[in-house]
Amino acid sequence: MNFRVVFFGTPAFAVPSLDALVAAGCTVAAAVTQPDRPVGRHQVPTPPPVKEAALSYGIPVLQPEKVRTPEFEAAVRGFSPDLLVTAAYGRILPAGVLGAARIAPLNVHASLLPRYRGASPIQRCLIDGATETGVTIMRMDEGMDTGDVLLQRSVPVPEDMDAEALEALLSRLGALALVEALDRIRAGTAVFTPQDASRATVVKPLDREDGRIDWSASARAVRDLVRGTVPWPGAFTTLDGRRLKVHRARVLAEGEAPGAVRGATASERAHSAAPGTVLGLLPDGLAVACGDGATALLEVQPESGRRMGARDFGLNLAPGSRFGS
Numbered sequence: 001m002n003f004r005v006v007f008f009g010t011p012a013f014a015v016p017s018l019d020a021l022v023a024a025g026c027t028v029a030a031a032v033t034q035p036d037r038p039v040g041r042h043q044v045p046t047p048p049p050v051k052e053a054a055l056s057y058g059i060p061v062l063q064p065e066k067v068r069t070p071e072f073e074a075a076v077r078g079f080s081p082d083l084l085v086t087a088a089y090g091r092i093l094p095a096g097v098l099g100a101a102r103i104a105p106l107n108v109h110a111s112l113l114p115r116y117r118g119a120s121p122i123q124r125c126l127i128d129g130a131t132e133t134g135v136t137i138m139r140m141d142e143g144m145d146t147g148d149v150l151l152q153r154s155v156p157v158p159e160d161m162d163a164e165a166l167e168a169l170l171s172r173l174g175a176l177a178l179v180e181a182l183d184r185i186r187a188g189t190a191v192f193t194p195q196d197a198s199r200a201t202v203v204k205p206l207d208r209e210d211g212r213i214d215w216s217a218s219a220r221a222v223r224d225l226v227r228g229t230v231p232w233p234g235a236f237t238t239l240d241g242r243r244l245k246v247h248r249a250r251v252l253a254e255g256e257a258p259g260a261v262r263g264a265t266a267s268e269r270a271h272s273a274a275p276g277t278v279l280g281l282l283p284d285g286l287a288v289a290c291g292d293g294a295t296a297l298l299e300v301q302p303e304s305g306r307r308m309g310a311r312d313f314g315l316n317l318a319p320g321s322r323f324g325s
Contacts (some may be wrong), residue, residue: 006030084156
């Protein structure tokens with residue numbers, strides 16, 4: 001069966017799903033994406049990645065400012081879709097639009113629902129230190145990722161993986177899962193299972209302040225915040241009132257001794273020093289005390305400066321300097 005699809009998506013995460021639909025032989029009648037937005041220092045209007053991908057296939061593109069209008073519903077229905085497929089579109093679709101699908105409206109979601117419903121599942125699972133995540137193909141309803149689940153695929157989360165890398169991994173996994181879902185629908189074996197709402201968690205979009213490092217947290221939590229906020233909003237701290245971005249970090253290993261500080265072990269100094277205190281230099285970075293243990297900053301960016309190795313930045317800091325002040 002050659003499904004006729006209207007695809008909804010906006011960022012790069014959604015492009016592999018669109019590619020998969022085309023490769024599977026579906027007729028993508030239209031792609032719906034967010035309007036072009038100003039980007040960069042000069043605020044140049046820039047098309048979303050899904051728009052660029054759709055146009056490369058010759059697929060008509062719709063960029064409505066609002067989806068809750070009779071005109072938009074009529075436009076979607078005019079394509080006579082068998083399926084609606086969404087992947088990180090960025091808006092909740094109303095019942096009238098969802099009802100345009102003859103078979104089902106499907107969503108590719110970047111978590112193992114009902115965990116991490118909402119707008120930032122990839123970032124939040126890393127910030128929480130999750131060791132496993134995955135993708136869910138679900139039937140959309142009017143709720144926030146509350147629809148019945150068709151299938152899920154899980155992957156382990158390496159400790160050194162950041163949100164940018166995890167998004168790329170899950171975008172590919174989501175595309176594969178979407179094709180499997182289409183095969184099940186085509187074969188008549190698709191089973192939709194209600195979510196267990198008692199296990200649900202909901203995550204809001206990140207804002208800039210979500211990247212602020214709390215040095216009183218554990219070293220692992222600081223490391224997870226850093227990797228979970230790549231590339232946006234980015235983790236940051238302050239020193240003498242000036243902002244310092246932290247691009248990469250790791251947990252300081254037990255017994256690992258920073259240079260330029262003598263006497264106690266790194267672990268002992270981390271337990272005795274106030275959170276945010278610079279403990280000393282490392283071969284690959286700068287050791288900083290946390291509420292529990294210590295974090296090794298690996299790459300930082302001073303305010304109005306360039307990205308640089310944290311060790312180089314730390315060469316001009318005396319042990320006892322304290323971040324967050």
